[in-house]
Amino acid sequence: MKLGKPPIIQAWIEFRFDHATDRPEWGWPLASAFFDQFQNDYPEREVMVHHQFQIAKVESKQKPRVVDERVDLAGMRAFQADRGRYLQLSQDSLVCNFVRTDAKGYEGFDALKREALSKLRAYVNFFRPTRLLQLAMQYVDLVRIPFQQSRIELKDYFTLGYDLPEEVFGPTLNFLVQYATRPPGSRDILEVRLWNEQLDPEGPTGQFRMDWRLVAFEELSFAQDVLGPRLDQAHERLLDCFKKSFTPQAWAMFEPVS
Amino acid sequence: MLLQAVGTPAFIRPLDPLFAGSSNTASWSGGPGDLFDVLRRVITAFHIGRAKYQLRTPLLATFYPRIDGETGRLSVTPLWLSIIGSGGTWDEAWQHWAGQFHVLFQTLLAKRPWEMETDEKGMWERIEQLVDVPAYRRETPYIVRQIGWLTRRRPIPDRIRWEDGRRERVDLMQMPPEFAALHEGDRFEAEVERHAVTGRLIRTIVVRRLPPLRPTNADEKVWSSAATTTQAPAVEWDEFE
Numbered sequence: 001m002k003l004g005k006p007p008i009i010q011a012w013i014e015f016r017f018d019h020a021t022d023r024p025e026w027g028w029p030l031a032s033a034f035f036d037q038f039q040n041d042y043p044e045r046e047v048m049v050h051h052q053f054q055i056a057k058v059e060s061k062q063k064p065r066v067v068d069e070r071v072d073l074a075g076m077r078a079f080q081a082d083r084g085r086y087l088q089l090s091q092d093s094l095v096c097n098f099v100r101t102d103a104k105g106y107e108g109f110d111a112l113k114r115e116a117l118s119k120l121r122a123y124v125n126f127f128r129p130t131r132l133l134q135l136a137m138q139y140v141d142l143v144r145i146p147f148q149q150s151r152i153e154l155k156d157y158f159t160l161g162y163d164l165p166e167e168v169f170g171p172t173l174n175f176l177v178q179y180a181t182r183p184p185g186s187r188d189i190l191e192v193r194l195w196n197e198q199l200d201p202e203g204p205t206g207q208f209r210m211d212w213r214l215v216a217f218e219e220l221s222f223a224q225d226v227l228g229p230r231l232d233q234a235h236e237r238l239l240d241c242f243k244k245s246f247t248p249q250a251w252a253m254f255e256p257v258s
Numbered sequence: 259m260l261l262q263a264v265g266t267p268a269f270i271r272p273l274d275p276l277f278a279g280s281s282n283t284a285s286w287s288g289g290p291g292d293l294f295d296v297l298r299r300v301i302t303a304f305h306i307g308r309a310k311y312q313l314r315t316p317l318l319a320t321f322y323p324r325i326d327g328e329t330g331r332l333s334v335t336p337l338w339l340s341i342i343g344s345g346g347t348w349d350e351a352w353q354h355w356a357g358q359f360h361v362l363f364q365t366l367l368a369k370r371p372w373e374m375e376t377d378e379k380g381m382w383e384r385i386e387q388l389v390d391v392p393a394y395r396r397e398t399p400y401i402v403r404q405i406g407w408l409t410r411r412r413p414i415p416d417r418i419r420w421e422d423g424r425r426e427r428v429d430l431m432q433m434p435p436e437f438a439a440l441h442e443g444d445r446f447e448a449e450v451e452r453h454a455v456t457g458r459l460i461r462t463i464v465v466r467r468l469p470p471l472r473p474t475n476a477d478e479k480v481w482s483s484a485a486t487t488t489q490a491p492a493v494e495w496d497e498f499e
Contacts, residue, residue, distance in 0.1 A: 009322055010297055048293075075293065083347055086296045095294040100323050102346065140295070142322050197320075198333035198342060207333075209320075 004255030007141040008106045012097040013116040014136040017129035026091045031076040034126050042078035042087050050074045094123045109235050132220040137234045139212040144205050152206045157250035160194050188216045212238045297321045306360040312390045321348040338384040399451045411442040437465045
């Protein structure tokens with residue numbers, strides 16, 4: 001299935017790990033050392049820190065005592081100069097993101113899978129985790145639909161949703177639909193969220209964001225011949241659900257190539 | 259379900275990650291999923307130049323690359339204003355969004371309520387929902403131009419009489435280096451940063467010495483050439499009855 005105008009904005013693969021008790025202490029030096037291996041491919045870096053304040057009990061009319069502040073590294077990310085690819089690290093997680101860019105567009109699932117599996121190998125060699133706790137795959141799409149006389153009938157475009165009787169509730173201004181399901185024949189969890197983003201004032205065009213997330217907890221392994229097919233399976237599942245969430249009229253907007 | 263396009267954005271947005279209720283939503287909005295979304299950031303306050311905007315509720319700013327030709331769009335949730343940022347990256351689009359917001363805020367802030375049009379009143383109400391305006395007024399110093407005289411130089415220059423008659427004691431730490439070179443009685447103009455509520459001097463940005471206000475020969479000539487009542491013709495009051 002190939003689309004001439006795919007609505008995808010971003011996709012990522014997340015790995016969450018379990019570690020032995022003797023793992024090196026998480027922090028800036030450890031995260032930096034991991035990213036140093038990929039300095040050429042991911043030259044830019046950002047960090048996310050948590051400021052933790054110590055609140056001291058004081059009596060009334062008593063001056064506050066010295067309050068301690070601790071700064072913890074919550075996460076670190078390295079990325080390419082065009083911000084098309086990101087590699088993210090937090091205490092127990094590794095994430096590979098691909099973002100649609102002007103020059104490259106979206107690079108596709110095969111490239112994302114290759115990159116994620118290669119960085120997983122590097123993580124396993126560097127941090128020596130004991131097992132893979134969770135695997136998640138997420139897609140973010142933005143679907144743009146022009147308004148017809150200031151209105152959009154959602155069921156003409158989406159098969160997801162829930163109908164509110166207009167005679168009771170009045171017209172819908174904003175909405176959010178979210179489901180968590182267990183796909184047939186699987187122990188994974190699939191989450192989908194559909195909601196309307198801010199209007200494009202130049203249209204006016206309705207903009208609908210869809211988040212697709214599949215989380216797997218079982219049958220996970222560091223072995224590439226296990227994980228590769230697992231990712232293929234997750235991708236196929238999300239793709240199938242994605243396609244079936246649109247009516248033929250909406251699907252035609254993406255200009256499918258047969 | 260029919261989605262209605264409205265001219266002005268609705269006050270309440272359905273997606274507000276801080277108020278998302280279910281465990282699934284919580285795990286997604288604010289959990290690991292959202293932490294790793296590289297196109298989203300949560301904004302609690304931001305600066306444009308010297309203006310600091312403290313938000314009443316955090317904004318979730320999302321960048322959508324390449325949805326409109328070459329530049330992406332940035333939109334915020336909750337949506338209080340119809341502002342969309344444009345740019346090639348999240349940072350560029352955010353700067354564009356914040357710049358537009360800054361212009362709107364400062365334009366409306368400069369107006370009294372009766373000077374606002376109806377749509378401007380509506381926008382100001384929305385801004386007040388978004389930004390802690392009293393905190394902004396309280397925490398944003400104002401800068402004024404003042405003229406004054408140094409009234410005490412020794413042991414260090416520390417006393418000023420302003421043109422409006424107010425006297426002020428200053429600390430050299432609040433003053434630019436040129437101030438230390440002034441002599442007693444020197445007249446100067448200054449750009450002064452003051453606390454928005456108390457008017458307390460925070461710092462003086464620039465001091466420029468001004469010529470003293472002394473009568474000159476030219477002034478004397480003008481003064482002595484001015485007509486006086488002694489030159490007025492003698493008249494009888496009865497003439498005007």
